[in-house]
């Protein structure tokens with residue numbers, strides 16, 4: 103039994119925080135571990151070509167994680183099977199919970215280079231990548247995160263072909279590669295993927311992803327769409343306590359947690375000019391109480407982490 107099956111057996115469904123570049127890094131995941139931990143974390147995606155180049159130092163921090171963040175799955179992207187294998191040789195030494203392959207990113211640069219969800223249009227290469235990852239991952243479970251099609255819904259061909267690859271888990275984001283966030287995620291199509299899975303690959307777990315805003319909704323969707331679990335992305339920034347299911351978080355607690363976040367950020371010895379990257383977290387924590395807007399504005403005016411901490 104792999105770790106995903108164990109979680110499913112124990113809890114009845116799996117909750118996961120989505121990989122989000124520039125958001126779900128080790129600092130944020132550490133805080134989330136304390137205030138409302140999902141069953142699974144994913145790292146921000148790591149480009150295997152970048153990792154195997156001279157630029158390794160620029161991307162390697164995506165592999166940072168601490169024991170409190172476990173179980174954490176390392177997500178990789180790229181389109182050269184050998185680079186996946188080389189990267190995984192290194193990643194295995196970090197003992198993540200699993201390896202996930204990104205076949206769902208639809209950012210223009212990623213797509214135009216034939217990576218991410220462009221792989222939906224190259225099933226042969228997608229299979230080669232999965233085979234290389236499975237071969238090099240040893241005992242680690244291998245999963246894929248993807249969308250329901252490129253320009254049109256393509257469950258039989260695309261999801262079907264992925265399910266034939268003996269994956270431990272498949273995360274389905276219920277949108278097309280060509281869609282932004284304005285179209286709602288199609289959970290009926292995710293449910294069809296579950297039906298397909300039941301005949302093609304009963305051992306592959308399915309996580310559904312898209313537009314889930316609360317634990318109540320997550321639990322409803324598990325029942326309604328029969329997925330093994332749900333991955334939540336953007337709404338973690340609306341409510342960092344989302345996985346705790348708590349609704350009332352006091353102003354004092356919010357301030358205390360922002361302070362904790364900034365202390366961890368500081369301990370990572372990040373350059374001060376990266377402080378701007380932290381403003382989204384100020385917005386996330388300092389929310390939902392009277393006067394939150396004014397306090398946020400004041401906090402945002404801080405020039406650096408030190409200034410922010412003393413203000414807090």
Ligand SMILES: Cc1cc2nc3c(=O)[nH]c(=O)nc-3n(C[C@H](O)[C@H](O)[C@H](O)COP(=O)(O)O)c2cc1C
Nearest residue numbers: 120121122123146147204275312313314334335336
């Ligand atoms: C800022 C941002 C960064 C993202 N980075 C990644 C990534 O690194 N890997 C990935 O598979 N998906 C990435 N995604 C997609 C999310 O994981 C998720 O599939 C998508 O946001 C839909 O889920 P949601 O409606 O719960 O947000 C990103 C999304 C956003 C908004």
